[in-house]
Amino acid sequence: MKKIPRIYCASIATETNTFSPLKTDLKNFKETFYAEPNKHPKTPTLCSAVFPLLRNKKNKGEIELVEGTATWAEPGGLINSQTWNYLKNKILSEIKKEKKLDIVILGLHGAMISRNCIDCEGDLIKSIRNILGTKVIIGITFDPHSHLSKKCLDNTNIITVFKEFPHTDFVETAKHCINLSMKTFYKIIDPQISSFDVKMMTILPTSKEPMRSFVDKIKHLEKNKIALSVSIIHGFMAGDSPDLGAKIIVITNGNKKNGNKLSSQLGMELFSYRNNLAPKTFSANSSIIEAKKLSLKFKRPILIADIWDNPGGGVAGDSTILLKKVISMKLKKVAVGSIWDPLAVKKCHAVGENAVIDLSFGSKISPLAGGTIKKKVLVKKIVKKAYQKFGSSLVPMGDCACIVFDNIEIILNSNRCQAFSTDIFTNLGINFSEKKILIIKSTNHFYNSFNSHVSNIIYASVNGIYPNNPKKNKYSRLKRKIWPIFSKPHIINY
Ligand SMILES: [Zn+2]
Numbered sequence: 325m326k327k328i329p330r331i332y333c334a335s336i337a338t339e340t341n342t343f344s345p346l347k348t349d350l351k352n353f354k355e356t357f358y359a360e361p362n363k364h365p366k367t368p369t370l371c372s373a374v375f376p377l378l379r380n381k382k383n384k385g386e387i388e389l390v391e392g393t394a395t396w397a398e399p400g401g402l403i404n405s406q407t408w409n410y411l412k413n414k415i416l417s418e419i420k421k422e423k424k425l426d427i428v429i430l431g432l433h434g435a436m437i438s439r440n441c442i443d444c445e446g447d448l449i450k451s452i453r454n455i456l457g458t459k460v461i462i463g464i465t466f467d468p469h470s471h472l473s474k475k476c477l478d479n480t481n482i483i484t485v486f487k488e489f490p491h492t493d494f495v496e497t498a499k500h501c502i503n504l505s506m507k508t509f510y511k512i513i514d515p516q517i518s519s520f521d522v523k524m525m526t527i528l529p530t531s532k533e534p535m536r537s538f539v540d541k542i543k544h545l546e547k548n549k550i551a552l553s554v555s556i557i558h559g560f561m562a563g564d565s566p567d568l569g570a571k572i573i574v575i576t577n578g579n580k581k582n583g584n585k586l587s588s589q590l591g592m593e594l595f596s597y598r599n600n601l602a603p604k605t606f607s608a609n610s611s612i613i614e615a616k617k618l619s620l621k622f623k624r625p626i627l628i629a630d631i632w633d634n635p636g637g638g639v640a641g642d643s644t645i646l647l648k649k650v651i652s653m654k655l656k657k658v659a660v661g662s663i664w665d666p667l668a669v670k671k672c673h674a675v676g677e678n679a680v681i682d683l684s685f686g687s688k689i690s691p692l693a694g695g696t697i698k699k700k701v702l703v704k705k706i707v708k709k710a711y712q713k714f715g716s717s718l719v720p721m722g723d724c725a726c727i728v729f730d731n732i733e734i735i736l737n738s739n740r741c742q743a744f745s746t747d748i749f750t751n752l753g754i755n756f757s758e759k760k761i762l763i764i765k766s767t768n769h770f771y772n773s774f775n776s777h778v779s780n781i782i783y784a785s786v787n788g789i790y791p792n793n794p795k796k797n798k799y800s801r802l803k804r805k806i807w808p809i810f811s812k813p814h815i816i817n818y
Pocket of ligand 1 (some may be wrong): 468491
């Protein structure tokens with residue numbers, strides 16, 4: 325009988341904005357998503373999609389499975405030392421309890437930084453390697469908004485990364501990691517990881533060119549078996565990491581030389597697109613003026629994405645800057661989804677639907693977020709434990725309220741989260757299709773759900789808490805030269 329592998333899986337994930345005034349502790353993990361061993365839900369979450377896939381393999385008798393802890397905290401500031409020690413030691417003790425493991429599969433994010441560790445993922449993977457030795461196969465999935473360290477590369481057999489931004493392919497990425505790890509176990513492949521430092525930090529939405537074609541190209545390379553796997557690390561500009569910036573990962577079947585060549589070719593091609601990768605952005609003022617102008621021409625709503633006040637990047641998501649401009653320009657038929665304010669939500673829930681109250685909401689974490697708004701508002705709808713969808717996963721928004729004044733409808737949420745899909749509005753009773761202007765907080769994860777419902781998308785670059793300019797950000801750990809801080813970080817090819 326064919327020997328089947330014994331697999332352990334776990335997931336610890338968050339994205340650390342080291343510049344954020346918010347801090348991350350165990351409560352943040354427990355509030356967002358926390359599953360003890362064997363308690364992972366049936367639905368996949370962004371970084372823990374390996375769990376339901378592996379369970380499926382176990383049910384088919386293809387593997388033996390040991391399910392470890394899975395947790396995710398909404399991106400925020402530095403993780404405190406006790407929390408990181410606790411989570412890391414929990415995973416290590418779950419592994420130490422097992423007599424024999426053949427494969428370890430981890431769903432990680434790749435941008436976790438704690439007070440006592442600047443490379444949490446590298447630290448975790450190396451510790452697992454030290455316990456289990458070199459014969460055990462370690463497969464990892466990463467989010468592209470991460471910092472790829474040498475420790476991660478040196479102690480891993482398989483790395484796969486979401487190719488799409490929005491990350492709609494998180495299940496495929498997990499499947500690919502599991503399949504390659506299984507093939508390695510059965511000695512069908514001999515994976516060799518090559519990487520290339522692109523030396524670049526910008527944002528790379530794959531919903532637009534040139535990234536759309538670049539991602540299609542790397543998918544084509546995998547399909548045609550030029551490489552077992554090709555991934556792009558985009559980097560995460562709000563994390564002060566020595567490994568900051570874009571990287572290419574190529575996994576070949578026993579041919580590291582070819583992998584090195586391909587990763588550097590792809591890396592320099594990506595670098596050549598550097599000035600056209602980020603979307604065109606508008607200032608706070610010009611985005612509202614532009615939206616007003618366009619709303620006179622088109623029937624469907626104009627969408628303004630407040631790309632930097634995005635809780636998915638570790639900030640509060642409570643900026644009122646764009647909303648204050650809407651109020652001052654007396655614009656009507658506007659909906660905002662959402663502004664984080666748990667205290668205001670509590671007050672709305674206490675008074676109930678259809679009550680009219682004086683409410684102060686928004687901008688409670690930092691003076692850079694526009695200032696609190698004080699208004700007499702109608703509490704139109706309250707929802708306990710609201711959710712929005714993102715692909716096949718459910719994103720918890722906590723208790724929410726929809727408030728109305730001056731023909732402006734606003735969602736207040738109590739769990740920080742960005743806008744992923746149009747149901748952020750419909751679940752709170754807002755008929756978004758009859759609005760003139762929609763304002764959401766998200767960099768690009770909203771794109772697939774909203775694009776067909778709106779006539780135009782305006783990317784608003786509003787200066788606030790988020791460190792949105794690598795040239796100005798005060799990185800203390802970055803010692804490598806990267807663009808745009810240096811115009812020519814690569815010595816060759818000029
Ligand atoms: Zn990401």
